[in-house]
Amino acid sequence: MISSVTKFSLSLSLFLKRMISNTPNSYSHSFVKSPISLLQTCNSMYQLNQIHSHTIKMGLSSNHLFLTRVIIFCCTNESGDVYYARKVFDEIPQPSVFIWNTMMKGYSRINCSESGVSLYKLMLFHNIKPDNFTFPFMLKGFTKDMTLKYGKMLLNHAVKHGFLDSNLFVQKGFIHLFSLSGLVDLARKIFDMGDGWEVVIWNVMLSGYNRVKRFEESKRLFIEMEKCECVSPNSVTLVLMLSVCSKSKDLDGGKYIYNKYIKEGIVEPNLKLENALIDLFSSCGEMDAARGVFDDMKTRDVISWTSIVTGFANTCRIGLARKYFDQMPERDYVSWTAMIDGYLRMNHFKEVLTLFREMQMSNVKPDEFTMVSILTACAHLGALELGEWAKTYIDKNKIKNDTFIGNALIDMYFKCGNVEKAMKIFNEMQKKDKFTWTAMIVGLANNGHGEEALTMFSNMLEASVTPDEITYIGVLCACTHVGMVTKGRNFFSNMTIQHGIKPNMTHYGCMVDLLGRAGQLKEALEVILNMPIKPNSIVWGSLLGACRIHKNVQLAEMAAKEILELEPENGAVYVLLCNIYAACKKWENLHKVRKLMMERGIKKTPGCSLMEMNGIVYEFVAGDKSHPQSKEIYAKLEKMKQELINAGYSPDTSEVFLDVGEEDKETSLYLHSEKLAIAYALISSGNGVTIRIVKNLRMCVDCHLMAKVVSKVYNRELIVRDKTRFHHFKHGLCSCNNFW
DNA sequence: TTAGGGTTAG
Numbered sequence: 001m002i003s004s005v006t007k008f009s010l011s012l013s014l015f016l017k018r019m020i021s022n023t024p025n026s027y028s029h030s031f032v033k034s035p036i037s038l039l040q041t042c043n044s045m046y047q048l049n050q051i052h053s054h055t056i057k058m059g060l061s062s063n064h065l066f067l068t069r070v071i072i073f074c075c076t077n078e079s080g081d082v083y084y085a086r087k088v089f090d091e092i093p094q095p096s097v098f099i100w101n102t103m104m105k106g107y108s109r110i111n112c113s114e115s116g117v118s119l120y121k122l123m124l125f126h127n128i129k130p131d132n133f134t135f136p137f138m139l140k141g142f143t144k145d146m147t148l149k150y151g152k153m154l155l156n157h158a159v160k161h162g163f164l165d166s167n168l169f170v171q172k173g174f175i176h177l178f179s180l181s182g183l184v185d186l187a188r189k190i191f192d193m194g195d196g197w198e199v200v201i202w203n204v205m206l207s208g209y210n211r212v213k214r215f216e217e218s219k220r221l222f223i224e225m226e227k228c229e230c231v232s233p234n235s236v237t238l239v240l241m242l243s244v245c246s247k248s249k250d251l252d253g254g255k256y257i258y259n260k261y262i263k264e265g266i267v268e269p270n271l272k273l274e275n276a277l278i279d280l281f282s283s284c285g286e287m288d289a290a291r292g293v294f295d296d297m298k299t300r301d302v303i304s305w306t307s308i309v310t311g312f313a314n315t316c317r318i319g320l321a322r323k324y325f326d327q328m329p330e331r332d333y334v335s336w337t338a339m340i341d342g343y344l345r346m347n348h349f350k351e352v353l354t355l356f357r358e359m360q361m362s363n364v365k366p367d368e369f370t371m372v373s374i375l376t377a378c379a380h381l382g383a384l385e386l387g388e389w390a391k392t393y394i395d396k397n398k399i400k401n402d403t404f405i406g407n408a409l410i411d412m413y414f415k416c417g418n419v420e421k422a423m424k425i426f427n428e429m430q431k432k433d434k435f436t437w438t439a440m441i442v443g444l445a446n447n448g449h450g451e452e453a454l455t456m457f458s459n460m461l462e463a464s465v466t467p468d469e470i471t472y473i474g475v476l477c478a479c480t481h482v483g484m485v486t487k488g489r490n491f492f493s494n495m496t497i498q499h500g501i502k503p504n505m506t507h508y509g510c511m512v513d514l515l516g517r518a519g520q521l522k523e524a525l526e527v528i529l530n531m532p533i534k535p536n537s538i539v540w541g542s543l544l545g546a547c548r549i550h551k552n553v554q555l556a557e558m559a560a561k562e563i564l565e566l567e568p569e570n571g572a573v574y575v576l577l578c579n580i581y582a583a584c585k586k587w588e589n590l591h592k593v594r595k596l597m598m599e600r601g602i603k604k605t606p607g608c609s610l611m612e613m614n615g616i617v618y619e620f621v622a623g624d625k626s627h628p629q630s631k632e633i634y635a636k637l638e639k640m641k642q643e644l645i646n647a648g649y650s651p652d653t654s655e656v657f658l659d660v661g662e663e664d665k666e667t668s669l670y671l672h673s674e675k676l677a678i679a680y681a682l683i684s685s686g687n688g689v690t691i692r693i694v695k696n697l698r699m700c701v702d703c704h705l706m707a708k709v710v711s712k713v714y715n716r717e718l719i720v721r722d723k724t725r726f727h728h729f730k731h732g733l734c735s736c737n738n739f740w
Numbered sequence: 741t742t743a744g745g746g747t748t749a750g
Binding site: 176179180199200201202203204205206207208210234235236237238239240242243246270271272273274275276277278279282301302303304305306307308309310313332333334335336337338339340341342344367368369370371372373375376402403404405406407408409410411433434435436437438439440441442443468469470471473474477505506509510538 | 741742743744745746747748749750
């Protein structure tokens with residue numbers, strides 16, 4: 001058998017022999033035929049070059065048909081060089097529409113649609129009218145950006161030339177383009193112009209709705225499709241519809257598809273369809289069904305496994321998720337991220353970071369999804385150094401810096417108390433969504449910048465971004481932190497009037513907080529009593545917190561009673577009540593509650609402080625001696641005590657409710673976890689370095705007082721994030737104005 | 741034309 005290369009060489013030598021033995025003029029007709037037929041056997045640019053250069057040498061390269069064939073080869077053949085075609089094209093005096101179209105097809109093939117459009121414009125400039133082929137060829141290589149830039153203009157041209165309502169290929173080209181670029185309504189208009197579309201076009205429309213998350217419209221279109229006699233769903237349609245049901249958590253819809261088409265054998269299941277089924281069951285929490293599909297599969301791929309892992313992670317069965325994750329034959333970056341995210345969901349932040357390190361050891365490169373999870377973990381841990389590292393990693397590795405990343409960075413910086421850097425990220429962000437604005441409002445409010453948070457809110461409205469219920473939580477928090485009661489009340493009613501958001505439990509909690517902290521305890525109680533929904537323990541807890549600040553024993557007892565009826569095991573309530581009794585010197589009541597706690601086996605949640613040092617997150621609990629430098633820490637604490645007392649600090653034992661003498665009360669105060677963290681920070685970090693601590697409970701009055709004095713005596717900035725807010729200590733003052 | 745992982749509060 002003669003190979004194509006040999007065949008080509010033989011033809012070329014034959015052609016050359018003819019050229020030598022005949023004068024070109026007398027054989028001009030047969031000459032033209034020869035290289036054209038040669039071009040048909042040629043399959044590389046090298047061969048094409050040979051033919052072309054020989055014809056040029058012979059001065060016979062200007063034949064229109066020959067040049068057309070050269071352009072066709074270069075534009076349509078896989079190994080063809082489109083730029084070569086363009087050079088040839090530019091030499092043709094008056095190219096036909098066919099040649100213009102072929103050039104555009106070439107540009108689409110190599111994804112240079114911008115050049116395709118330029119060529120199209122040039123064609124119009126030369127007064128050449130496009131034909132039926134022009135648009136489908138040109139549109140084929142369009143990206144989303146290109147569609148948004150030129151799509152509508154080209155559609156108008158197609159309408160003007162009468163192709164849109166007469167040519168199926170033009171219609172299909174535009175439907176594809178618009179549907180998959182997010183301009184789904186435009187696509188639908190063209191779709192509705194025709195009837196009897198083939199299944200692929202229905203699928204393209206469904207896919208378009210899915211991409212812009214308009215799942216209800218996907219469902220409606222699918223119902224229409226089922227009614228249409230000329231088309232039947234195929235496996236792609238079912239994958240699309242199962243995806244719709246999965247994303248909209250419509251288990252019944254998904255089961256309908258499964259029972260009608262798959263179980264009945266109307267559509268043969270394949271890997272993607274089975275994966276779509278696993279995803280449906282997993283996202284609806286039906287793990288037995290998901291596992292059933294998974295177990296019955298002949299072949300599984302990384303997506304099948306990842307969907308199972310995600311399903312277990314989402315149903316809080318992190319152990320099972322991990323079991324499947326460990327069994328996976330191969331893991332890609334999505335699998336790792338799914339597992340990391342499972343830990344994040346369970347608030348197992350340290351495991352998040354450990355697994356991320358393992359991921360890096362496995363040489364699997366993280367992407368922007370992974371990094372969002374990492375940043376979120378850093379945010380919760382208050383791990384600024386690690387968060388900064390993650391940012392550098394993103395920049396260095398050119399990980400897509402999208403809105404999700406920006407939002408996660410803002411949140412991380414705020415949760416680590418770094419307001420300036422959060423602002424910087426915000427200002428540099430190209431696209432801002434409601435999450436961006438909400439993160440700013442909440443972040444500023446929690447860091448004590450209530451006024452700025454409210455300015456941010458008006459900027460958000462000016463930018464025509466619609467706030468959601470969480471944005472309003474931030475807005476109400478901002479009012480609480482700066483004590484703007486009237487403004488807060490206005491926002492609370494505007495929330496429903498202007499934005500149609502019905503206040504939920506948290507909003508009522510915010511209102512109770514707002515009024516309570518401002519000392520309007522009666523009004524706060526009225527809010528609770530007039531709520532249209534049954535108040536939960538958080539709402540009552542807000543009132544209880546306000547009672548602590550304003551030392552209102554009677555109301556505190558009422559609130560505590562309500563909470564304990566809802567949550568008899570809520571240890572924090574007993575503690576808060578004890579704090580209040582201690583502060584009001586109601587020793588007898590305090591003893592009663594203490595006794596009750598003992599009887600009911602209620603334990604105080606141990607105080608715990610996290611502090612990051614050199615990229616390691618250290619955890620301190622009250623009276624902790626587990627740290628390797630424990631001895632030095634306690635020695636430092638002892639030394640600090642004297643230095644601080646000399647500077648005017650005097651221990652505040654008012655909230656200590658231990659049944660011990662005054663001296664022991666002071667000792668117990670010294671064991672608080674944030675004090676241990678502060679002492680460790682002072683011995684292990686250089687002068688002037690900001691100390692950042694994350695505390696799991698509310699800071700006690702004494703630790704708060706001590707932190708203020710520390711900031712003055714050692715000239716250090718301290719940022720403590722406690723359960724509800726931030727405390728920025730500087731020069732002996734705190735950003736919360738002693739109100740928390 | 742089709743399947744898996746991400747951000748805001750409490």
